[in-house]
Amino acid sequence: MNRLLGLYAAAAYLFLHLPLLVLAVFSLNASRFSAWEGFSLVWYRRLLDEPRLIEAAVNSLIIAVAATAAATAIGTLCAYGMWRRKAKLLEGALLLSLVTPEIVTGVSLLAFFQWLFRHLDVRLGMHTVILAHIAFSIAYVVIVVQARLRTFDHTLEEAAMDLGATEWQAFSRITLPLLAPGVIAAALLAFAISFDDYVITSLVAGVDSETLPMVIYGMARKGVNPTVNAVSSIIVVGLGLLILLAESLQTGHEATEAKKAGGRAR
């Protein structure tokens, strides 16, 4: 039986990885069609000539960095605040934000911003995207940091206070430094999620702030455009490295919990 399983697993891994590998390989195809015509970096060079693409990439980066910074801070404090205490309502709301389909979160944020902007003179743009990203990223950060806290020895904080540290000093000098790898892992996760988001972003971005996924989506719908392969490969490799880094910072148990959280409808 085990040999059969091994063969099956090989086939399954092939299924999982082949599409991306093919994409990466064909991003180096000199031809714009599916026929192979030799290696070439032309499509990567063309990326530099597409201002729309570059601007969208920069936007995505700005949004991801801003949203990640805020969501990581808010989520870490939240996870710590909920540690060994009850906060049922907040826990419920965070869980709800994880299971609600993205399309629903997206349209509700659209409706919210529209309603808000009838009273304030602001429009959809980068700021609304950033706010939206922070909102849906908090739950992920909380889960990752919570997993880390579960293995944290609470008597360390008691010892710190026993020796004269206030609650804040115990948190900032003892707990936070020891949580740091988990917090960084959460940040990397939040970054990857923010960078890749399409559904919510497309609804609240407005006209002037396109993100990279929005551009890729448009290109994917329209037809054969080999620069999509190039930029896609870059994204996959880039985010892949980030995720590998995040995993190396977590223990196996924490990483498993974080992944379980990722099952959002997109």
Next chain:
Amino acid sequence: MNRLRFLFLLPARVFTAVLFLVPLAIIALYSLFTRGTYGGQSPPLTLDNYARLADPLYLSILARSFWLAGLSTLLCLLLGFPLAMFIARSGRRRHLYLQLVMLPFWTSFLVRTYAWMFLLRDTGLVNTALQALGLIREPLPMLYNDGAVVLGLVYGYLPFMVLPLYSTLERLDPSLLEAAADLGATPIVALARITIPMSSSGILAGCVLVFIPCLGAYLTPDLMGGGKSIMIGNLVQQQFTTARDWPFGAALSLALTALVMVLLWYTMRRAGDHIA
């Protein structure tokens, strides 16, 4: 100690309340409004939007969503179970194998979906290769149908089936299988009578973790289905963009969310806090 904790929870409470709960409340309210002539929404309050859900057209979309999500979940289970078994039995390398499953799925959902489009298009790699090999003359329509959507969903959510299955299988005591063999059970029998029943909690968790996102999917049916295979998510998006019927879209959204919550609540009652 209380004051600090309270302050720490405040930002999360504010953000979640203002940027998640309030928008949902607004949508709930809009679902009761009437559509304006130019696409706005306002009172009078009405339940018409919910009544429209019973329209056969929309019921068929709902039915298709359940069907596609259910089929995808089943396929994920059938494909994922042997893979999870393999990883659970792979000894020292199990973390590596698990990583190999998970890693692609955390890079970019959009790109992964696009990769299949690249492969399956009429001018895509598969068709070009088949034509070059002389196996077909006309390109096979592999995209823009229900099958493509299921393929995209299975490809997208397989790890969320593998992960809980693996967790449960890993905890399975190997001496149980040894005892079964000792008592005369073949591997197949042991699988059917011991392994599968004892991983029921993992199976349930995996099915829920796959079915719920599949039900509310938008990108996959949009790109892989190309508008020909509309699920609830696409319908909602239409109402808020081209159709400009926000009240109806709101009603749809609420119905979808309610469905998801009911499913989740039911599963959590069955399996305890396994999933959270």
Next chain:
Amino acid sequence: MKNVLEIHSVTKRFATQTAVENVSLEVREGELFALLGPSGCGKTTVLRMIAGFETPTSGRILLGGTDIAPLKPYERDVSTVFQSYALFPHMTVRENIEFGLRRMGAADIPRRVREALELVQLAGKEDRKPNQLSGGERQRVALARSLVLEPQVLLLDEPLSALDPNLRKQVRTELKALQRRVGITFIIVTHDQEEAMAMSDRIAVLNKARLEQVGTPSEIYLTPRTRFVAGFLGAVNWIDGVGVRPESVRVADAPPGNGARSIRATVAHSLFLGNCLHVETRLADGSPFVAEVSRLNGTYGPGQQVHLWWNPSDELKPEA
């Protein structure tokens, strides 16, 4: 002698149970005081209330005459050595020991740290991290970390339980010597009666949230106030409301005839334990009675009829 710590009628109620019920005791300056009892008796809760991690539901705790119950742990002149030592893993030994001094903004930190290291014999290891130390060394770091602050009282939660069994006797002696040397009042929590009796000047025995008795080791062993204290500190035979410890029981072939109380018994079996002979007998009514006698008296076989007797002054007459 002055009291450094006084606990007045302290009660601690949790949602599901009462952990401490109306406990009062006094700890004198410079003594090594033990809180002894089985798990769940409330001794750890009392310790945590002294340290400030729990607040009493009612009652007062006075340190040097001042009520410290409303004070936070970092405001109290009390320091705790935790059962797991709770050393900060990301800091070196030196940084761990410095921690409290830095919080206080104390002067001359390097000298005080050096002296603390010498006190616990860890000089030379100050740049190591906790995971590079043995269990015994970690305990010494925890001790140094607390003692360097010169608190009025040092609290130790089950100080010997995390150590290797063969190390315990040695550490027990070292802790006692350390306490004598620094002169600071130590309060230890333990469930091990031998440990408590070997180390302490006085012991408070707790059971089911209540205080049973306070006294020196010999007081509580020889004159226990309650049946629980009698039984917790050692084996006891009970007969007609009076207790007799096995080591006080003598075994003879005939009644001793000196006026001492004696009873007839049948030997069930006897065990040679090396330092004594453990003789289990059955009385006429079938109830067991144990004697521990010197092995020099000979052996006793099963079924043998004997007379057991003891000195009336060795009888335990608890009030409850």
